[in-house]
Amino acid sequence: MRMSIFGKIASAMVAALVLAALPASAAEIIDVTGRRVEIALPAKRVLLGEARQIHVAAALKGEHVFDTIVGWRDDLLKKDPDSYAAYVERFPEIEKLPRFGYIPSGDFSLEAAIALKPEVLTLNLEAQQAVEESGFIEKAASAGIAVVYLDFRVDPAANSEKSVEILGQLFGAEAKAREFIDYRNAQIALVTDRLKKAGEIARPKVFIERSPGITGDVVCCRTFGPANFGKMVEEAGGHNIGSDVVKGTFGDLNPEQLIVSDPDHVIITGSNWSAESDLNQFVSVGRGADAAAAEDRLRGLMQRPGFPGLKAVKEGNVHAVWHQFYGAPYEFIPIQQFAKWFHPELFADIDPDRTFREFHEKFLPVTYRAGYFASLPKSGE
Template sequence: MLTKLFGALIALSTVMVPPLSAAEITDIAGRKVEIDLPAKRVLVGEARQIHTIAALTGDQLLDKIVGWRDDFFSKDADSYTAYSERFPAIADLPRFGYVPNNTFDLEAAIALAPDVITLNLESQKVAVESGIEEKAAAAGIAIVYVDFRVDANKNSEDSIRILGQIFGADAKAEEFIAYRRKQVALVVDRLAQAQNLVRPKVFIERAPGNDGENGCCRSFGPYNFGEMVEQAGGRNIAADVIKTTFGNLNLEQLIVDSPDHYIATGSNWAAESKTLRFVHVGRGADLQVARSKLSTLVARTGFGELKAVKTGEVHAVWHQFYGVPYEFVAIQQFAKWFHPDLFADLDPEATFEEFHKTFLPVAYKPGYFVSLNEETH
């Protein structure tokens, strides 16, 4: 009798459990998207979103990912090596092209039956115009936009929360956000209290040496790295000319402005660069080699006239800070370069190492910054 009663209760409880119902996500493009949460199968529209997803999922990084964009190895080879060593199955993930340049194979993506495709905000225009959004919806696949690059300061927290919802890691997302806020506050709060603060002029050059012309001078407006410079107590000179996220200064204007600090962004672009002139900084980078490349960059025509070059305030920073929400590390390092006395006690390397131990499933290795003058690093 008791056995029959117990069986009946189990059956009743099974009937009473409601089926999964779609939840509504508002993505960074302002679109309301319905999706069963957490998602079971995710196609990551830019592989470098892995830097955020890893902080949310840890050892379960690959549990829900069924494919990703093909940019990780070519754009961030050092990080790819770290993650492929930790998660060998990464090598077998299906890879896809980039939506904005029309190399994304939607039919192949549909064949993987993902619940959701996470795209960066800059993909939206082409995704709409090419019919990717409409066709994906018809196949029962949600497209969700996130942004860590176009307006990172505005959109990163919401993007972390969105990925937290998708991967069933809401609590971890809030922990991540709180950590970022705390680390940025160590800089901006101290700057706010500083007396007679003088903001040095800063020029930050986007990926110099990773082109066939060895030209100049791609930079950042009041967003992304440009905004990080301002948060760290500098004055981004490019913001006077560039009003969008990315743009160009001409060399003549750069010479006239003569910044106090020059910063190049760099990464391991050996897989795609034709000239190999870039500054290789990033996980485990050889900083002596990086210094040599940095020295070559500022030997270009006209650079010798810059105050930063004359005084040795020449630096490089890991380019990928511009597209992942680890910018608090760059802000701390910039603050030490711009205001060394004010931030003598701040240790960005220790911050990043702590972040790895707390959030990431891969071990920390230094190499994300370099200066021509070793004493300023």
């Protein structure tokens, strides 16, 4: 009997060693465009076509997130340097990780990418037209590089969950992807379920302005339609006035329309765009942002023509939200914060800061630092 047990143990050990030696198995991924992509999974060499996808990849792989990433786009460093600094602080070696440009801008080097021998390149959906018109997919395929489209921005309600699942497949982290999705959905439901139970409640009119103060003149009014931040406003119990005019993801609201709409709340999106801005009047919110400096910038933007007379400005309902929430499936955080701004009594017990801190501790390998929102003080405060 004893020999039999030892024999079974030995057989199991041999089987485990054989499995470990086997290459990744060929599989098929269906990306967010419906394309069927054949690739060995999990991928051993991944090139991130947008570095900000690290916000998801890190949630799936934790301390091992960079084990299989061989390069990434330069957007995290340029558009979200505070997050980049957080990852460099935890993984100093990534400062040497090769960086690439953006395909639609024409500054992506396929030759340099090929030299890294990636198995897969992940791209954002908004790059699709430029990629296909240039024949990029065929050129990459001839070099053994599969292209997979993800989407956290154009239609996140339809594609975010699928995109997380795809990254789970690529990184061999399907179970963690499911855990991530379940957590995200549960945090959104804390707001949406309570709104349903509350029945008919007044929805404040909300104007959310997309990234003013980066470049050129500080003009108004780039905004969101019914997707992305526009949908977050609706899920939080507000009415996004941009959806009345803009039918796509982004669009422009005429300044006169803003004055006529006279919103109850004004929210602008901001980030640390110091690497790209020639105007430097944006509101820098994000990881570890300076709250006083953010308030000063926000106050300055409310001095533009038309804004001082708005109900939201007069009553002190002016806010800023981290712009990068619009491209990562972390929307449960702004939905919770918006709900507190729109319906403070109904959501008095919800604490978005606590939620985001918990999310970092549960999923991410980097430490949490507050600073993702800012508000002007109300009159008398």
